[in-house]
Amino acid sequence: MVRKTKLDAELTRQSIIDAAREVFLARGVSRSTLEHIAAQAEVTRGAVYWHFKNKTEIFHALRDQVFLPLIDRMDDTLAVDNNDDSLTQIEHSLCDTVHELNKNIKMRQTYEIMMTKCEYIDEFATVLQQILNNCSSITDKFELAYERAKSKNLLAGSHSPHALALDTHLFFSGLLHMWVKDTDGSKFRFQATELIKAHINLRRK
């Protein structure tokens, strides 16, 4: 078989991305060769070079497919200003993210790659900056939610929504990092939801 239909080609492209995810996860980005990826996708390097300029481009394609949607999703669950308890809303947003990571293997693997199997240098360094930006966007959403909680008199103590939001953001960053590193699930994954609840309960009146 040689020349495929457009659909076939798109499937090939996707299978290369999927293969890259497996290979990156197993060998780390830098030690993964295009030959590894091609073999895993059951094509030759020719196909890989046809669809992608180089390994970096595959990496970015992989990232865009699952990482960005997760950010958007968090944004969404936080944005809605329904008449729910705002603290519960934050809690749900965090739990939802963890839940999504739990059930979505591709997303989980991609996250693991991005956090522990790649080096943020040169062309990857910009990714770090993007992560920081996404983070401050999410922190802003937290802050708004905490402000709503404050105005509804749901908060214990008299802490500023801004400080609370930063604290929650750092907590969740830490949780995600540990969640990813805890591959056997014995330390964090099994109790992630409880940790989130406890974190939010610290703030409840």
Added chain:
Amino acid sequence: MVRKTKLDAELTRQSIIDAAREVFLARGVSRSTLEHIAAQAEVTRGAVYWHFKNKTEIFHALRDQVFLPLIDRMDDTLAVDNNDDSLTQIEHSLCDTVHELNKNIKMRQTYEIMMTKCEYIDEFATVLQQILNNCSSITDKFELAYERAKSKNLLAGSHSPHALALDTHLFFSGLLHMWVKDTDGSKFRFQATELIKAHINLRRK
């Protein structure tokens, strides 16, 4: 010059480690070659191979020099059961770590390498496990300190020392990650101390 005195040789060894830190930071561990490191240390690869088996061994030497001491230091500041306010003790322990990272360039660079410039695969994977272990050791120390705080009736609310310790640990993990990524210091570094204070104040009665 060829054969040096034992002291000279030790200086050479150290300069190779220092060179590796610079090179790792600039190019990432995987893209750093022994030639790069040798050049930075102003020796040849012959010297590098004399002192180290390979790049991995240099990495571990680098890590042991600054990473382990930092863990020990945290352990120490937390272990003492003086009659200080236990919450302040935790706060000081965290601030002290941040302060150390601020003033100790080598430590800061090494931390940055370990967090964003290396891939945790194969021989490095064990490092991840060690990190997790160190973390739970520190979490235990937090928990003991929170128990002391509770018995002295310093805590707001009725949260368990265990939950508080985990929350603090995750907060601090997140903070360190962001602190490292925030290389220009505009988002986290400048207010790390305030963030820590705010985190602890959430717990104060």
Added chain:
DNA sequence: TATTATATACAAACATGAATGTATGTAAAC
């Protein structure tokens, strides 16, 4: 103490493998 032997601390050269990118070939889709 002077001489000799040996191990040390590298430098320099070499040999090898592996990854990359490119160029070319080709059969089927359009």
Added chain:
DNA sequence: GTTTACATACATTCATGTTTGTATATAATA
């Protein structure tokens, strides 16, 4: 007939590990 979607072959670079050479520090010996 032309372009597409690859496979195959080729050229080049580059990093690694090893081997060899060598001047000197240091230990052994006389």
